[in-house]
Amino acid sequence: MAKFQFSVGPWNVHSGADAYGPATRSEIDRDEKIRKFAEMGFSAIQFHDDDAIPNINQYNEEQIKEKAKELRKYLDSLNLKTEFVAPRLWMDPHTKDGGFTSPYEEDYEYAMWRAYRSIDIANILGAPMIVLWLAREGTLCAESKSPVWATNRLVESINKMLSYDPKIKVCIESKPNEPIDRSFCGTMGHVMAVSAATIDPSRVGGNVESAHAILSGLDPANEMGFALAFHKLFTVHLNDQNSIRYDQDKSFGVENLRQAFNQVKVLKENGYGNNGEYVGLDVKAMRTTPDENSYEHLANSMKIFKDLEAKAERFDYDFQKKCVETRNYEALEMYVMNLLMHD
DSSP states (O other): OOOOOEEEOGGGSOOOOBTTBOOOSOOOOHHHHHHHHHHHTOOEEEEEHHHHSTTGGGSOHHHHHHHHHHHHHHHHHTTOEEEEEEOOGGGSGGGBTBSTTOSSHHHHHHHHHHHHHHHHHHHHHTOSEEEEEOTTOEESSGGGSOHHHHHHHHHHHHHHHHHHOSSOEEEEEOOSSSSSSEESSOSHHHHHHHHHHSSOGGGEEEEEEHHHHHHTTOOHHHHHHHHHHTTOEEEEEEOBOSTTSSOOOBOTTSSOHHHHHHHHHHHHHTTTTTTSOOEEEOOOOOTTOOGGGTTHHHHHHHHHHHHHHHHHHTOOHHHHHHHHHTTOHHHHHHHHHHHHHOO
8 A cells, every 4th residue: 555645835834815705825936835845745736837837928939948948957956846837728818718728719719728738738748638628618608619620629629638648647637626616527527528529538637635525515535535446546635625615725624523534534435545646635724814824724734634544444344344234333433533633
C-alpha cells in the first residue's frame, strides 16, 4: 500500500476576496507559497496555466516554454513535483460564453490555444495530465446552446488535446452549477460518458471534488468509488461543504466527519495512490482568518485526513461482515460512530 502523498495549488492561499466582499488578507507571492507548501510536507503542486505562467496571454509559445523551464528549476530545488496543469478559462473575457462550447469560433480557438499551452507546460513541469474544470461550459440562457451540439463539441475538443500529445491524460473536474447555470458535464457519470466517446478513453478520467459531489446531492465517497470501479479516478479535490449552498471549499472534514472518513476509507481500500495519484486539497481559509494564519486551513485538512486514515487502519472488517450477515446495521453504525468519537 502506497503512502498517501498530498498536493495543493497556489490558489488555496488567497486574500479572502469573494463575490460579496473585498480582500481581508495580504497577497502572498506565488513562489513564497510554494516554498511554504514544501515546508508543510506537500509532495506536489497543482497549477493553473496562469499560476505557472502569470500573464500567459502576453507570451508566445516559445516564451511560455522558457518560463516553464524556469519554474521547473525552482520546483526541483524544493524537491516538489507537479501534479497537473489546468487552463483557467473561466477568468478570461474570451470565455464569458464558454470556451470549448462557445458558439464563437474565435473564442473556441482561444480556449484550444490555452489547452495546448497547458499541455506544453505540463510536459516541461513533468506533470502527466491536465485538468479541465468546465466552469463556463453550459448555459445562462437555456435556449442559447444545444446540449447535443455542446456535448459533441466537448468530445471533439478533448480528442484534439489527446491528438496534440500522445501521452497526456485529460482529467475532467465535474461540477453541477456555479458559475454557470446549467452545466454540460455536471457529475462523474457525465465524465464517464464523455471519456467513453473519445478516441482514447484510457487517457480521459475524472477529478472528484468533495464539495462538487455534495452540490449535486451526491455522496463524495460514492462518487470516488464509482470512478475507482472503472479506473477513472485520476485525482481528488478534498474539502467540505455545508449543504447545497455556493461552493464553499471548507477545510476537509469540518462539516461532516463521517462523510470525510468514508472518503479516506474508499481511497485506502482501493489502493488509491499506488499508481502515483495524489490526495489533492482544494480548500479556502475562512474570510475572517488573519494574515498570520493563512496556511492553517491546509495544515488542519492534512491532519484531519491523516487522523481519519489512522481510524480507517483500525476498521474492523470482521465485525462489519458479522453485522451485514445479521442485518444489524444499527450496531455497525454505532461502531463507526464510536470509532470516530474515541481514540
